[in-house]
Amino acid sequence: MRVAVINYDSCKPDKCSIECVRFCPINRSGSKAIEIDQSKLGKPVIYEETCIGCNICVKKCPFEAISIVNVPDNLSKEVIHRYGTNGFELFGLPILKQGYVIGLLGKNGAGKTTILKILSGEIIPNFGDVEKQPSIETALQRFRGKEIFSYLNDLYNKKLKVVHKIQYIEYAARLLRGEVSQLLKRVDERGKLDEIKELLYMHSIWNKEISTLSGGELQKTLIAATLSREANVYAIDEPSSYLDIRERINVAKGIRELTKNKYVITVDHDLIVLDYIADFVSIVYGESGVYGKVSKTYSTRVGINNFLNGYLPAENMRIMDHKIQFYLKDITDLDLSRNTSEKIKWTSLSKTLDGFSLMTEQGSAREGEIIGIVGPNGIGKTTFIRILVGEILPDNGSIIPSGLSLSYKPQRIVPEYDGTVKEYLESVSKDVLSTSSWFYTEVTRRLKLHRLLDSNVADLSGGELQKMYIAGALAKEAHIYLLDEPSSYLDVEERYIVAKAIKRITRERKSVTFLVDHDLAIHDYIADRLMVFSGTPGKSGKASEPLSLSKGMNNFLKEIGLTFRRDAETGRPRANKIGSYLDRIQRDRNEYYSM
Ligand code: ADP
Ligand code: ADP
Ligand code: SF4
Ligand code: SF4
Secondary structure, three states: OEEEEEEEEEEHHOOOOOOHHHHHHHHHOOOEEEEEEEOOOEEEEOOOOOOOOOOOHHOOOOOEEEEEEEEEHHHHHEEEEEEOOOOOEEEEOOOOOOOOOOEEEEEHHHHHHHHHHHOOOOOOOOOOOOOOOOOOOHHHHHHOOOOOOOHHHHHHHHOOOOOEOOHOOOOOOOHHHEHHHHHHHHHHOOOOOHHHHHEEEEEHHHOOOHHHHHHHHHHHHHHHHHHHOOOOOEEOOOOOOOOHHEEEEEEHHHHHHHHOOOOEEEOOOHHHHHHOOOOEEEEEEEOOOEEEEEEEEEHHHHHHHHHOOOOOHHHHHHOOOOOOOOOOOOOOOOOOOOOOEEEEEEEEEEEOOOOOOEEEEEEEOOOOEEEEEOOOOOOOHHHHHHHHHOOOOOOEOOOOOOOOOEEEEEOOOOOOOEEEEEEEEHHHHHHHHHOHHHHHHHHHHOOOOOHOOOOHHHHHHHHHHHHHHHHHHHHOOOOOEEEEOOOOOOOOHHHHHHHHHHHHHHHHOOOOOEEOOHHHHHHHHHHHHHEEEEEEOOOEEEEEEEOHHHHHHHHHHHHHHHOOHHHHHHOOOEOOOOOOOHHHHHHHHOOEEOO
């Protein structure tokens, strides 16, 4: 069976010679596999029944608009939904179980949001028949006898009420006004507001205006609003973006506590959170923007491990050509013991801003070094970097040398640029778009930004916007890079592409990168040393000198009161339940981050 998908945003018949149609061997033999369709504004359609999958059109198209994938024939029985002729196709659905949290794990563009929309009743599946208007009657007929039938039957007969927290919270923020407490009181259908406030630690933001919230504060507010609504089904898309580790675990606990006996489905790319929150996991694999297939349901530990191993044993399916491995190393390929030149040095620093004060230990960073920064939100991480590059003057202390240039990717990404992706990237650096450059091959193309060049920045998804801003920040030549939460909205593979690019750029340009991220696995992967920020968010923060990774992680987790063990099979970090046997043993041994 073949899935032929045309990205109609990329297809530009007025700028090509219609190579796709002209070179097709089936067309040349007098039959028709691809032709221009006037109802598609003069763009082509591909007939999957006659196409032989030779990929000639794929290679000939100058805009990489066509994808043709061969999938096993038996998948044809599992088609659930298709977005129009030659559009993205989804195969299979996860099974929801009342009283359990189902986690979805998979790359971006594989159909996770589509699944949430189908299970919320926002999309009625068309089973690949794009000509007919989908109907509830047909859908129920098609699902009769399947495990999911009774769920969908109740959903369509309005016996199930669904609340859905969307992925890209900035969209919601634009529509909301007033104080956090006012918003939450308006949606408090369960009378559980006090409990929610407590579980999600929302005291300090209770009376804040929504328009002034940080990314993490906004995320907590929207999760609180979701949990305040009375529903049977809670669909929660990426609850961990912008939250620090402690908040992620609190939110995971809060969601579990407050959705007992409900249907819950959640998507998250933070494996630590997914591991903590979900009872079962389904993996959504396939090809981004082309097709997605939902795996069988696995227990959470086994599902995540299968995903990292890139292989699904129950379906005998390889889903990645490599394994993702975790190991904490204190040896970096940047030999810190040798006399690598110092790029920047600071004495102990202090600064008071309104009600917030920051103190730092003295420290330095070498040319080419990546300094990971961990700590809660609102603890002074950004303030520290702004002092380092001279944007804020410290009350005490000094930085040598002063006046280093900075390239900065802020935490919250908003589509405020008025223009296309191409115009934005060109305004930052020509390198991003020069097809012969290393940057183009390893960053622009691998992050698939080359396919978005003509899109308006205002129309991008959260992940696309994040990738555009990261590429822009890295393309700029600077002494210091500050990347504040590059992993938000990115899937696991994209996080590693970005991590590798950060490393190469920092090393080659002999710059210093300060990497703020709450995904500990990223620090595990690229940070040379770690600075730990501790204190009381919004009041006072203290920054350590750059420490070895193992010491830094241990100090950090001790400060926030969590212990992590390692999965025996894959080495991935797993949060221990507080008070569990392992948690107590590790605390006694002062081993907060198990090696
Ligand atoms: P994920 O949540 O896994 O990132 P989505 O379910 O959002 O994936 O989207 C899967 C693919 O479906 C996207 O790559 C996009 O190409 C396509 N798609 C999503 N929504 C629409 C739509 N309304 N019309 C056409 N195609 C869509
Ligand atoms: P982080 O990067 O760790 O999230 P920040 O450095 O952005 O933390 O902020 C630390 C604290 O300082 C926050 O409470 C924030 O509200 C406050 N703050 C940051 N910049 C200013 C400023 N220019 N004036 C007053 N307070 C500020
Ligand atoms: Fe031209 Fe490619 Fe579109 Fe075919 S698919 S019309 S080759 S842009
Ligand atoms: Fe024609 Fe080959 Fe393209 Fe199919 S894959 S439409 S047969 S060129």
